[in-house]
Amino acid sequence: MKPKLLHISTIGCQMNVYDANQIAGVLAPLGYIGTDAIESADMVIVNTCTIREKAEQKAFSYLGRLAKIKIANPSLIVAVGGCVAQQEGETILKRMPHVDLVFGTHAIFRLPEMVRRIESSRCRIVDVRLSDTIDVDGPVAGPVSDGQVSAFVTIVRGCDNYCTYCVVPHVRGREASRDPDRIIEEIRMRVEQGVREVTLLGQNVNSYGSKEGLCSFAELLARVDGVDGLSRIRFTTSHPKDLSDDLIRTFGRLEKLCHHIHLPVQSGDDGILKRMNRKYTRNAYLEKIAGLRTACPDIAITSDFIVGFPGETDRQFQATLGLIESVRYDGLFAFMYSDRPNAPAAAFSGKIAESVKKERLQALLNLQETITREKHQAIVGQTLQILVEGPSRGLKSDDTDSASQPVRWSGRASSNHIIHFAVPDDLLTKKELLTGTFADIMIEGAHAHSLWGRLIRGPKNAAPGKGETTIAA
Ligand code: 5AD
Numbered sequence: 001m002k003p004k005l006l007h008i009s010t011i012g013c014q015m016n017v018y019d020a021n022q023i024a025g026v027l028a029p030l031g032y033i034g035t036d037a038i039e040s041a042d043m044v045i046v047n048t049c050t051i052r053e054k055a056e057q058k059a060f061s062y063l064g065r066l067a068k069i070k071i072a073n074p075s076l077i078v079a080v081g082g083c084v085a086q087q088e089g090e091t092i093l094k095r096m097p098h099v100d101l102v103f104g105t106h107a108i109f110r111l112p113e114m115v116r117r118i119e120s121s122r123c124r125i126v127d128v129r130l131s132d133t134i135d136v137d138g139p140v141a142g143p144v145s146d147g148q149v150s151a152f153v154t155i156v157r158g159c160d161n162y163c164t165y166c167v168v169p170h171v172r173g174r175e176a177s178r179d180p181d182r183i184i185e186e187i188r189m190r191v192e193q194g195v196r197e198v199t200l201l202g203q204n205v206n207s208y209g210s211k212e213g214l215c216s217f218a219e220l221l222a223r224v225d226g227v228d229g230l231s232r233i234r235f236t237t238s239h240p241k242d243l244s245d246d247l248i249r250t251f252g253r254l255e256k257l258c259h260h261i262h263l264p265v266q267s268g269d270d271g272i273l274k275r276m277n278r279k280y281t282r283n284a285y286l287e288k289i290a291g292l293r294t295a296c297p298d299i300a301i302t303s304d305f306i307v308g309f310p311g312e313t314d315r316q317f318q319a320t321l322g323l324i325e326s327v328r329y330d331g332l333f334a335f336m337y338s339d340r341p342n343a344p345a346a347a348f349s350g351k352i353a354e355s356v357k358k359e360r361l362q363a364l365l366n367l368q369e370t371i372t373r374e375k376h377q378a379i380v381g382q383t384l385q386i387l388v389e390g391p392s393r394g395l396k397s398d399d400t401d402s403a404s405q406p407v408r409w410s411g412r413a414s415s416n417h418i419i420h421f422a423v424p425d426d427l428l429t430k431k432e433l434l435t436g437t438f439a440d441i442m443i444e445g446a447h448a449h450s451l452w453g454r455l456i457r458g459p460k461n462a463a464p465g466k467g468e469t470t471i472a473a
């Protein structure tokens with residue numbers, strides 16, 4: 001079978017990155033192989049996101065640009081997947097004559113059949129059916145790339161929380177947890193493919209299994225911890241209301257669980273939290289943070305914030321800044337509130353002017369930047385163990401311009417900080433031994449957005465218990 005070239009563009013969250021991998025996996029048996037070159041592709045799939053207005057606009061403008069590519073190559077199949085596809089369905093076909101296929105968030109496993117139909121009869125198809133189960137027809141893991149150290153594994157799909165600003169329950173469907181045996185099976189497969197770190201994914205991983213009566217999330221983590229050859233476990237995203245004491249204690253206990261939690265708070269004001277339907281108070285959140293730091297004193301904590309939620313007063317925004325000052329996050333993502341279709345907050349009164357949202361966003365980011373700089377400076381001089389991922393992004397492995405500018409590689413500390421380091425010449429020829437191994441880095445410098453240091457020990461085989469390899473730095 002002559003290979004056909006598939007280009008997948010992914011916009012948005014980690015869930016979409018996972019879905020893109022599955023899409024590649026289900027289309028491989030039809031002869032599709034991945035390409036970066038969109039101009040020579042036989043099919044382009046745009047994996048879209050609609051969590052915020054900006055992401056949706058980005059998806060539509062990207063799709064608009066594909067019209068020209070289709071004029072140059074009329075046999076090109078253009079498909080739209082993900083949350084915008086789920087939300088807009090047929091409207092996309094009407095609005096964009098160059099689009100052949102619109103498939104929703106639950107339709108990935110029906111793709112092969114739909115693509116075959118399009119290939120044979122050039123029909124146009126929309127499939128945005130949602131189902132309540134997740135394991136019936138998938139997911140299966142797609143291909144890994146060369147030297148890929150880390151992989152996502154979905155454990156929960158959809159969300160039942162209905163935060164009032166959020167479109168996710170409307171486009172990803174009801175919450176459904178995967179069977180633990182299937183999860184372990186997928187992780188074992190990833191390890192066999194060379195992956196050393198997995199990130200368990202879900203809109204709200206802490207509620208894993210509760211609806212179906214499966215094991216708890218803490219129990220699942222313990223099972224994942226037992227997978228031979230796996231070095232590290234991460235998970236995202238956690239909802240503060242479902243962060244159990246049991247799960248908090250897990251951080252100090254499981255060897256492979258990284259010392260980092262992403263715990264979105266969204267706002268530091270009780271009135272706003274209530275109208276967001278977040279189901280916790282500022283104090284309850286702060287107690288969870290204190291519990292995490294007691295169980296695991298070096299845990300890194302990151303969060304998400306929304307500024308300019310309808311009705312947010314200046315005093316309420318100041319409460320958010322106060323929360324950031326008291327938690328002193330290791331990092332955060334902050335967004336200006338935007339109305340989303342079907343989300344109740346779209347109908348709330350008291351909409352905040354864009355200029356005010358921008359000012360608040362800037363103030364929040366400035367505050368966090370100061371905190372991040374201070375926290376980064378405190379790391380300078382320490383030695384951190386990292387899992388080596390490969391050449392630093394934007395730099396090529398043979399990017400040696402002078403002795404003072406050695407090749408930079410990077411890896412992640414348990415805290416999720418990305419650390420850049422110079423690779424000694426004698427190790428450069430042994431790249432495969434460096435990627436996916438643990439190395440100790442002495443942190444020598446820091447900016448607001450990056451940390452770098454010197455390789456002082458390593459590489460070590462990343463699978464705990466297997467000892468060091470013969471290479472010494
Ligand atoms: N407006 C702005 N930010 C939003 N988020 C979700 N919905 C909206 C919205 N309507 C943010 C939240 C969430 C993150 C993934 O996106 O902070 O945690």
Ligand code: SF4
Pocket residue numbers: 159160161162163166167168169203204239
């Ligand atoms: Fe959206 Fe809230 Fe569910 Fe997160 S928990 S996906 S913010 S509804």
